[in-house]
Amino acid sequence: MSSPATVRRFGPDEASFGCPLRNDTPKFDRLAHVYRWMEWLSFGPYLSRCRRAFLPRLSDARHALVLGDGDGRFTAALLRQNEHVLIDAVDASSAMLDGLRHRAGADVRRLRTEIRDLREWSIKPTACYDLVVTHFFLDCLTTDKVFALAERVILATTPNARWVVSEFAVPNGAFGRWVARPVVSLLYRAFGVLTGLQVRQLPDYSAALSAAGFSLEKQRTWLLGLLVAQVWGRKKRRPEHRREAPSS
Numbered sequence: 681m682s683s684p685a686t687v688r689r690f691g692p693d694e695a696s697f698g699c700p701l702r703n704d705t706p707k708f709d710r711l712a713h714v715y716r717w718m719e720w721l722s723f724g725p726y727l728s729r730c731r732r733a734f735l736p737r738l739s740d741a742r743h744a745l746v747l748g749d750g751d752g753r754f755t756a757a758l759l760r761q762n763e764h765v766l767i768d769a770v771d772a773s774s775a776m777l778d779g780l781r782h783r784a785g786a787d788v789r790r791l792r793t794e795i796r797d798l799r800e801w802s803i804k805p806t807a808c809y810d811l812v813v814t815h816f817f818l819d820c821l822t823t824d825k826v827f828a829l830a831e832r833v834i835l836a837t838t839p840n841a842r843w844v845v846s847e848f849a850v851p852n853g854a855f856g857r858w859v860a861r862p863v864v865s866l867l868y869r870a871f872g873v874l875t876g877l878q879v880r881q882l883p884d885y886s887a888a889l890s891a892a893g894f895s896l897e898k899q900r901t902w903l904l905g906l907l908v909a910q911v912w913g914r915k916k917r918r919p920e921h922r923r924e925a926p927s928s
């Protein structure tokens with residue numbers, strides 16, 4: 681373990697910032713205090729298990745980007761578990777991010793929060809993340825927006841970066857058709873009413889991550905495939921063939 685003096689942290693002027701949101705940005709503020717209870721009543725411990733599935737493998741992360749972080753239960757746990765990691769958390773909901781800062785406790789010095797609509801957010805050109813996390817956030821975006829986001833994100837990652845995803849899924853077969861699909865569409869309708877979310881179907885985030893340059897490395901599922909946790913890594917660049925210089 682390193683001494684506190686060697687633990688990196690953000691300065692007070694860097695801790696939290698934001699900018700005006702769009703009119704059509706979903707409004708999760710009013711759910712911030714009840715979100716974890718809604719989750720517990722609908723899916724019991726499963727969403728939490730899904731989020732934390734790969735947490736023990738993240739102790740080597742040094743600079744993480746958590747998108748659509750919500751009330752920060754995962755991020756607070758990552759800060760507790762890994763005393764070297766600095767985290768940038770971006771979300772459109774100030775109330776959710778307040779919950780995260782509160783939850784982080786003394787670790788808040790290694791956390792920077794930003795209130796932003798991620799559909800039009802541009803990453804700082806100097807950013808360099810070795811971990812990206814999206815838990816139950818990509819489903820708030822259309823496939824086009826996930827493509828655009830993934831293309832921006834990869835430019836701000838290190839060659840060995842991982843992207844940890846938790847998501848709902850509709851598996852093939854009768855369970856998918858008769859149970860998972862209606863459950864997902866009910867969730868979309870509920871969040872549409874509660875937050876104004878306009879998206880109504882799961883995006884093809886796998887295609888987006890793959891097109892941006894990530895490949896799936898690990899996956900776990902729960903509830904017969906309704907919940908998925910994944911680790912994506914950056915694709916290794918194939919060595920370019922050296923062209924022989926024409927002999928004179």
Ligand SMILES: C[S@@+](CC[C@H](N)C(=O)[O-])C[C@H]1O[C@@H](n2cnc3c(N)ncnc32)[C@H](O)[C@@H]1O
Nearest residue numbers: 708748749750771772773776797798815816820
């Ligand atoms: C369903 S919640 C998931 C929160 C958390 N990651 C979790 O695992 O519980 C979706 C989160 O994404 C945020 N969000 C949704 N659309 C967004 C957007 N366009 N830009 C930024 N944040 C957004 C919401 O404010 C909310 O905190």
